[in-house]
Amino acid sequence: MTAVTDRQKLSYIASQAADARVNVELETEGMTLNIGPQHPATHGTLRIVAQLDGEQVIRAEPMAGYMHRGYEKLSEVRTYPQITTLVNRIDWLGSFANEVPFILAAEHLMEVEAPPRATWIRTLLFEMSRVAHMILFLGDMGVQLGAVTPVFFAFRDREFVLDQIEKATGGRFHPNFDRIGGLKDDLPKGWIESTKDSMQTVLTFCDQIEDLLLGSEIFQSRTRGIGVIPKDVAMQYGLSGANARGSGIDWDLRRDNPVGLAYPDLDWKVWTHPDGDSFSRFWVRLQETREAVKMIEQLCDGMPSGPIMAKVPRIIKVPAGEAYVATENPLGEMGYYLVSQGGLTPFRLKIRSASFNNVSIAPWLLRGVYVPDIITILGSLYFILGDIDR
Amino acid sequence: MGLGLVESGKMPKPLTKLLNTARSYSVWMYQWGLACCAIEMASAMGSPRYDIMRLGVIPLPASPRQSDLLVVSGTVTDKMAPAIRRLWEQMPDPKYVISMGSCANCGGPYWDSYSVTKGVDQIIPVDVYVPGCPPRPEALLEGVVLLQERIKHENPAERWTGEPIVVQ
Numbered sequence: 070m071t072a073v074t075d076r077q078k079l080s081y082i083a084s085q086a087a088d089a090r091v092n093v094e095l096e097t098e099g100m101t102l103n104i105g106p107q108h109p110a111t112h113g114t115l116r117i118v119a120q121l122d123g124e125q126v127i128r129a130e131p132m133a134g135y136m137h138r139g140y141e142k143l144s145e146v147r148t149y150p151q152i153t154t155l156v157n158r159i160d161w162l163g164s165f166a167n168e169v170p171f172i173l174a175a176e177h178l179m180e181v182e183a184p185p186r187a188t189w190i191r192t193l194l195f196e197m198s199r200v201a202h203m204i205l206f207l208g209d210m211g212v213q214l215g216a217v218t219p220v221f222f223a224f225r226d227r228e229f230v231l232d233q234i235e236k237a238t239g240g241r242f243h244p245n246f247d248r249i250g251g252l253k254d255d256l257p258k259g260w261i262e263s264t265k266d267s268m269q270t271v272l273t274f275c276d277q278i279e280d281l282l283l284g285s286e287i288f289q290s291r292t293r294g295i296g297v298i299p300k301d302v303a304m305q306y307g308l309s310g311a312n313a314r315g316s317g318i319d320w321d322l323r324r325d326n327p328v329g330l331a332y333p334d335l336d337w338k339v340w341t342h343p344d345g346d347s348f349s350r351f352w353v354r355l356q357e358t359r360e361a362v363k364m365i366e367q368l369c370d371g372m373p374s375g376p377i378m379a380k381v382p383r384i385i386k387v388p389a390g391e392a393y394v395a396t397e398n399p400l401g402e403m404g405y406y407l408v409s410q411g412g413l414t415p416f417r418l419k420i421r422s423a424s425f426n427n428v429s430i431a432p433w434l435l436r437g438v439y440v441p442d443i444i445t446i447l448g449s450l451y452f453i454l455g456d457i458d459r
Numbered sequence: 460m461g462l463g464l465v466e467s468g469k470m471p472k473p474l475t476k477l478l479n480t481a482r483s484y485s486v487w488m489y490q491w492g493l494a495c496c497a498i499e500m501a502s503a504m505g506s507p508r509y510d511i512m513r514l515g516v517i518p519l520p521a522s523p524r525q526s527d528l529l530v531v532s533g534t535v536t537d538k539m540a541p542a543i544r545r546l547w548e549q550m551p552d553p554k555y556v557i558s559m560g561s562c563a564n565c566g567g568p569y570w571d572s573y574s575v576t577k578g579v580d581q582i583i584p585v586d587v588y589v590p591g592c593p594p595r596p597e598a599l600l601e602g603v604v605l606l607q608e609r610i611k612h613e614n615p616a617e618r619w620t621g622e623p624i625v626v627q
Contacts (some may be wrong), residue, residue, distance in 0.1 A: 106539065106542055107491060107492070107493075107542065107546075114493055114539060134538055135536060135538050135539045136493065136494065136534065136536060136539075137536060137538070137574050138534055138536065138569050138572050138574060138575055139569070139572040139573050139574050139575070142572075142573065143569065143571065143572055146571065154568060155568060158494070158495055158568065161494060161495035161498060162498065205498075220505055221505055221506075221507065224501070224502055224505040224506035224507075225506060225507050225508070227502075227506075228502075228506060228508050241595060242495060242498070242499065242593055243495070243592070243593075454494075455494055455495070
């Protein structure tokens with residue numbers, strides 16, 4: 070420790086006194102600002118109660134529960150094929166990605182393995198739902214900052230991805246395509262080629278977003294250095310997905326624990342960014358969209374032939390046991406802890422959704438930021454309300 | 460236009476027709492996006508493929524006090540229901556409600572859930588029900604067209620002074 074001179078002490082006291090004088094002159098009154106429960110900037114029905122001092126947030130508390138639909142209790146009275154209909158609607162933008170871990174957990178208990186073609190189509194649709202999810206995020210981030218154009222681009226180009234999902238599964242939004250032991254149907258004729266075309270549209274969209282937002286000075290000054298999550302804090306709060314990778318944590322379940330999906334056969338890269346601010350989270354998601362397109366192209370080219378359904382009994386009864394399967398959803402780690410007692414329905418289904426952990430950092434993160442930055446930070450955290458409340 | 464004329468119910472027929480046509484093509488839509496349907500509603504508003512504005516529906520008003528139409532899209536939970544009722548009460552008459560999606564219509568896949576309101580029509584009167592889980596954006600456009608038909612054939616005096624019309 071260095072010795073402090075008298076001169077330094079005096080200058081410190083003088084500066085404190087000057088600050089105090091300014092603070093007395095510009096004294097502010099505390100106020101409580103309620104955002105939500107229904108607000109376009111909160112991606113659904115998140116309510117945020119922020120206590121403000123002037124324009125700075127002293128304390129912000131997210132109030133969840135406006136979208137609680139009781140999934141865990143409902144799945145105790147639904148049969149296994151019925152549950153995929155429900156879990157589609159947890160994270161409604163990446164619907165297919167929600168089905169896969171549940172089906173994998175049930176398959177693990179039943180000791181059934183899906184044939185290779187089914188696994189590849191699952192991975193393909195998984196990545197397509199990720200692309201559809203991320204396109205909306207990339208466009209929506211502009212809206213949080215007051216730029217409305219990107220979201221129109223996003224809705225325009227997202228339709229091309231949704232068209233492909235609809236052609237293959239019959240559902241634009243909620244495919245309900247996964248079955249225990251395989252898939253409902255095979256891919257239609259000519260689907261692979263049209264998917265490749267639509268992926269080119271997505272790549273063009275990514276370039277457009279990069280031109281429109283990423284290089285923009287306003288965008289950079291509103292996101293760089295704002296909402297910084299250090300690596301250790303991100304780990305303490307259990308962040309996952311692009312939020313963790315934006316804080317420099319090199320962790321991706323697709324690479325580190327690829328249960329039952331075709332990721333080990335593909336050539337791709339996990340992107341991380343060391344900064345941990347809003348900009349880095351946006352940047353990581355942009356690169357992930359491109360990486361997903363790369364994966365989809367490889368999956369289209371190397372699609373194996375064969376059956377799409379393993380041999381499973383007509384009435385599905387899962388043997389007694391417990392299984393936890395998690396996959397890397399568009400939002401982060403999505404896991405199902407399935408407890409079965411050998412009946413037609415699960416005994417207990419615990420859902421670990423990514424958004425709940427991702428948004429639980431909000432009180433820590435929003436302390437001391439300015440009011441307009443609340444929206445930017447929450448937008449860059451990117452949560453889906455159904456995924457928080459379930 | 461004299462509002463007293465409308466309220467007394469003595470509007471001449473041509474004037475009524477003019478008023479109704481004007482009203483049906485300038486519907487300010489307050490969007491209450493709750494769940495999956497909100498994304499399809501946003502597609503209908505934001506996507507150039509659907510473009511709800513070509514029907515004369517103007518989305519994103521600043522406040523419910525400026526809007527004519529409330530679109531409830533998505534799962535209404537018991538915790539959310541009082542807020543919907545409160546904002547519906549803030550809307551000026553004549554006001555219309557479109558219930559979009561199975562959840563808002565009747566509870567949908569959560570028909571036996573402990574926390575979901577089984578239908579938004581339990582708390583506010585609904586004019587048009589759009590079925591589907593979620594309905595396609597085209598289905599919402601169809602619902603808007605049906606609502607515009609209803610506005611065109613309406614007696615403003617009845618609507619503005621009496622109880623809201625309840626759809627059977």
